[in-house]
Amino acid sequence: MRRWLPILLIIALMTAGTLPAAEKELKVGFVYVSPIGDAGWSYAHDLGRQHIAALPGVQTAYVEAVPEGADAERVILNMARKNFDVIFATSFGYMDPMLKVAKQFPKTVFMHCSGFKLHQNMGNYFGRMYQARYLSGMVAGAMTQKKILGYVAAFPIPEVIRGINAFTLGAQAVAPDVQVRVVWTKTWYDPATEKEAAKSLLDVGADVIAQHQDSPGPQEAAQEAGAYAIGYNSDMTAFAPKAHLVAPVWNWGPFYEQIANEVRDGSWKSRSDWYGMEKGIVALSPMTDLVPRTVQDMVLAKKAEIVAGTATVFKGPVSDQTGTLRIAAGESASDEALLGMNWFVQGVVGTTE
């Protein structure tokens, strides 16, 4: 008997994990493009996942650091085969792979973040991050001495360009002659590259660094140079307490809860959701003590207007870098124009290529 004991133990161990769950739970899967430890984009989505994982009857799982392209298709397919009820794919490059899988699994709900394609069982969603970027731009405009702001940006795609434009408009609302210098890193998450990019901006005189990056690299560079910094994705104060002013942040929890509930009670319909600060998907982190009280009050007042819908970020007259009028006086940019935005507003130094 004794010699069989280890084998029995092994068999017991192997079967322990495969016991069926007691009741039918909603299985929700998440696909992330970077590790969740990044304090950035994927981290923010994972906070949303943790929010719904705490709900009764919801079971969540994620796969992190999934490259966009052929690998993503396999990961999403694997989740669909394992009978997940809802799958959230949180990077633009997952759009086509997800659509392919969605067509094969009509009973599964697929949700794609930041894209534009729809299918009967695939919806897409995003947040109007540009609203919070505008507010962070106001903070930057109020804090800069040299009237030069640095912006470390990932890729020249509409989402990022829109953010830079909103940030610039916000800064100009406070300091009309301000200049926003843009450097493209062509990475989403590469702490060393992003830190170097921030240093290059500091070298040309920028005294506030903003970022559309998932790592806190630019924050650290700003602190080392004694400049200010504006974070992104989540509150990045901890990484640069002497530099960090504020951060436009994501808050996905309530949205994920809403979708989970819709799928559970069968009311979910394929659609594009593009919510802003009014729904709380996009928020502004608390401003640190480095920002004077008067500036904080001014920004919060504007925030209240945006939340109430009485203020719009992209409201004419807005001209591009060449001086051509892009949004006529009194008009607001349509969602379509925002989603395809590929030009910089006047005051941005850099190219969209």
Added chain:
Amino acid sequence: MRLRVTKRQEPLGWGACLVFFGALAFSLAVSAALLALQGKPAFIGIRLLFEGAFGSRWALEDCLLKAVPIFLCALGVAVAFRLQIWNLGAEGQFALGAIGASWAALTFPALPGSYLLPLMFLAAALAGGLWGLVPAVLKLGLRVNEIIVTLMLNYIGILILEYKVYGAWKDPGSFGFPMTREFPAAAIVGNIGATRLNWGLLVCLGCGAAIALFLDRTRLGYELKASGENIRAARYARLPYGRLVLLVMALSGALAGWAGCLEASGSLHRLQPTIMAGYGYTAIVVAWLARLNPLNIGIAALLLAGLRVGVENLQLDLQVPAAFGQIMEGLILLTVLAGNFFKDYRLRWREPDDA
């Protein structure tokens, strides 16, 4: 009593297989221990890994599909390594191959598949092959080190790819996102029956067999191997070293180019920056694991693909971090390469009176 290391006089033969699988088992055991340290069920974890990689028809398909580009790139660099030409540029050659294939698909969208697909393969081989020839010419003409040139050309190749997809080739309907139009149906390598696999698998088998025959059965292949063993002796024997360098680099580039072509045509159906998944670098690892032998490259590519696919399954079911997969990969590589030591050397206990 102490250990003594002696060189083996006879090759190990089947024992080499034993060493390989022993090393594999050792690294898996360490991985299991690491899982247990994280408080995860170790045996279930290893089982999930195998299930995800080879445990079902689906898993096998996924695994083979993933192995295709790795295999082609590794085959290419192995040919160059045989001549002791250190081609680290498979990544860039892969990019150029994808660009060449996309050029054909986007320029002649109206051609029928029987013309368009061969044209895409030709364009991919030409683009990748010429990209491979650049460091070869620089090496022969100016004695520039090929390690540095091939590595640097990777960055340039990827930048050319980005230049095209962010610029002239950008799909006007993509809301400004960097991607070309979807290829016409004639430019897409078809799937084999109802599987997820495409006919690119056949290209792999053909290339593998052709390279194996070339190395073992042709005079040029013999000259290549001989020159690789000892360049000075080869020169003394008047072997055409310069021409061989050009040949292996062009061949290497063309094979990586085909991998790029198959990824664009078979998997993504368009060109986009995310096509660059690092296969060119993985290829170097695979080529060394396989000791530059074409058949072994097939096995190693499949095993590595299986590991990467299986780790995703492990991640999903046990929620271990993605970095765990990389740790496992590193462990396996380290133990297998260290295991190679035992193929050439043996350990013996040395009796005290022996000395």
